[in-house]
Amino acid sequence: xxxxxxxxxxxxxxxxxxxxxxxxxxxxxxxxxxxxxxxxxxxxxxxxxxxxxxxxxxxxxxxxxxxxxxxxxxxxxxxxxxxxxxxxxxxxxxxxxxxxxxxxxxxxxxxxxxxxxxxxxxxxxxxxxxxxxxxxxxxxxxxxxxxxxxxxxxxxxxxxxxxxxxxxxxxxxxxxxxxxxxxxxxxxxxxxxxxxxxxxxxxxxxxxxxxxxxxxxxxxxxxxxxxxxxxxxxxxxxxxxxxxxxxxxxxxxxxxxxxxxxxxxxxxxxxxxxxxxxxxxxxxxxxxxxxxxxxxxxxxxxxxxxxxxxxxxxxxxxxxxxxxxxxxxxxxxxxxxxxxxxxxxxxxxxxxxxxxxxxxxxxxxxxxxxxxxxxxxxxxxxxxxxxxxxxxxxxxxxxxxxxxxxxxxxxxxxxxxxxxxxxxxxxxxx
Amino acid sequence: xxxxxxxxxxxxxxxxxxxxxxxxxxxxxxxxxxxxxxxxxxxxxxxxxxxxxxxxxxxxxxxxxxxxxxxxxxxxxxxxxxxxxxxxxxxxxxxxxxxxxxxxxxxxxxxxxxxxxxxxxxxxxxxx
Numbered sequence: 001x002x003x004x005x006x007x008x009x010x011x012x013x014x015x016x017x018x019x020x021x022x023x024x025x026x027x028x029x030x031x032x033x034x035x036x037x038x039x040x041x042x043x044x045x046x047x048x049x050x051x052x053x054x055x056x057x058x059x060x061x062x063x064x065x066x067x068x069x070x071x072x073x074x075x076x077x078x079x080x081x082x083x084x085x086x087x088x089x090x091x092x093x094x095x096x097x098x099x100x101x102x103x104x105x106x107x108x109x110x111x112x113x114x115x116x117x118x119x120x121x122x123x124x125x126x127x128x129x130x131x132x133x134x135x136x137x138x139x140x141x142x143x144x145x146x147x148x149x150x151x152x153x154x155x156x157x158x159x160x161x162x163x164x165x166x167x168x169x170x171x172x173x174x175x176x177x178x179x180x181x182x183x184x185x186x187x188x189x190x191x192x193x194x195x196x197x198x199x200x201x202x203x204x205x206x207x208x209x210x211x212x213x214x215x216x217x218x219x220x221x222x223x224x225x226x227x228x229x230x231x232x233x234x235x236x237x238x239x240x241x242x243x244x245x246x247x248x249x250x251x252x253x254x255x256x257x258x259x260x261x262x263x264x265x266x267x268x269x270x271x272x273x274x275x276x277x278x279x280x281x282x283x284x285x286x287x288x289x290x291x292x293x294x295x296x297x298x299x300x301x302x303x304x305x306x307x308x309x310x311x312x313x314x315x316x317x318x319x320x321x322x323x324x325x326x327x328x329x330x331x332x333x334x335x336x337x338x339x340x341x342x343x344x345x346x347x348x349x350x351x352x353x354x355x356x357x358x359x360x361x362x363x364x365x366x367x368x369x370x371x372x373x374x375x376x377x378x379x380x381x382x383x384x385x386x387x388x389x390x391x392x393x394x395x396x397x398x399x400x401x402x403x404x405x406x407x408x409x410x411x412x413x414x415x416x417x418x419x420x421x422x423x424x425x426x427x428x429x430x
Numbered sequence: 431x432x433x434x435x436x437x438x439x440x441x442x443x444x445x446x447x448x449x450x451x452x453x454x455x456x457x458x459x460x461x462x463x464x465x466x467x468x469x470x471x472x473x474x475x476x477x478x479x480x481x482x483x484x485x486x487x488x489x490x491x492x493x494x495x496x497x498x499x500x501x502x503x504x505x506x507x508x509x510x511x512x513x514x515x516x517x518x519x520x521x522x523x524x525x526x527x528x529x530x531x532x533x534x535x536x537x538x539x540x541x542x543x544x545x546x547x548x549x550x551x552x553x554x555x556x557x558x
Contacts, residue, residue, distance in 0.1 A: 010493040011464050012457060016446060019453060055489050084493070106496035106504075109448030 002027045007038040008053035016107055035059030048123055053082040065097045076369045091289045095358055098365035102289045139217050139237040140256045142166050149178035150193030162250045175199025182208055189217035194226055205235035264415040268322055272372055282363040291341040295400040310335045312356035315377040325414045328356045334407040438539030442499035454544045461498045465533050476526045485514035500536040
């Protein structure tokens, strides 16, 4: 059963939401009436989701969320924000702190239920993908001499059978054997199991880091529960979740290999299989939270020219390996509707720029919170461009539409290898 | 003078509750207690010219009133919140004076609506 912490100082809202979560969505709910109480509850028990009001006494929602994102153990906690209208500035500031969705106050049962159902489905999807090996690459070279250091002989045997075709494999049953192989120059990379006897994993890794010579590649093989500990140690180039499923482990190791003739978009999907979902979620949430509009992905083909005259790009580096350029495009009429939805006067072009900035920030935070090294870069292409239907492959892009406001927005994605040597750019649908 | 629909909108209430009649009584009791506490807090804080506390309590009352369909109270609470945030003490005091009557009117209307539903349910059972 999903455990939810519900934090709002308004008892009537809590009452309605708790009842909805209990009865309609079968969730267990713990209540808190301010940020401090919420943080106390989070320190005591694990939760799958926090529903957080913005305006509360003692510690408000934004302060609470900041503490959560600054706390390693809570950094990845999914958060849904409860917000009233006319809190646009505050909403913008918290978007960068990472939120899954928003619920508008006053609550409307049907709408709240649909949104929470989506959020819970996303949490379940994430839980299942978190069970898969966690990778960050590339760190290994094909043909490299590699030590498999693990306290479990059966596991070493499975790993050797999986990675044997890519590496020159050496076996170490404890940390001292592994250190010896590395110190003698027999191997330049080590898969380090967390169960190493004699010289434990972190001690081995720390010792290897002090050895003279070129930097050795260290990959922690960690039970899921210890992944964050291994990552936080800062000793490893990558952390792979321990699994006895050969295909799953093989896929994780593949992702650690430097790509050779792999199209960038394929590489992106290997590194971050849920990238497109995250982009769509970022667009929807920015529309919902900043513009108070429900932007729905649509499969319908918009009329010719709908990709529009206003374009803004978001450029993001992924894992020091790939550059993803997202282009948001729409017609002026759509941009004008967005500008009107934002408070204060601004041009349609500025409105699209603001949306692109918010989507980029939200996406970056979402990726980072799930362990992906994502860094947003300055975009060179933020100038107004004239309509150019030939350069936009609208059949491979995702359209969003806000039906009741007549807004249509196209988001397309281009992926390039970061080294630029081949400068291969591939348009891909989101 | 707010219209009856402004004092209490049954549409808003039923949208918030998802047409679930059986939770109306509990919601009425919760709001009744919460609004009374908020009212006391706002008046005391306003007397003490504690604008931060007034704004906070008014914001909370605004949320609760909007949930139960109290548009006029929500609007008045919002105005009090804004006046308090802007340190407009005279305007704030004037608006706070209007609040007890508005809150009582909302609670009365909510009570009448719940009672009417209870009567409907009873007569429905008797008919059955």
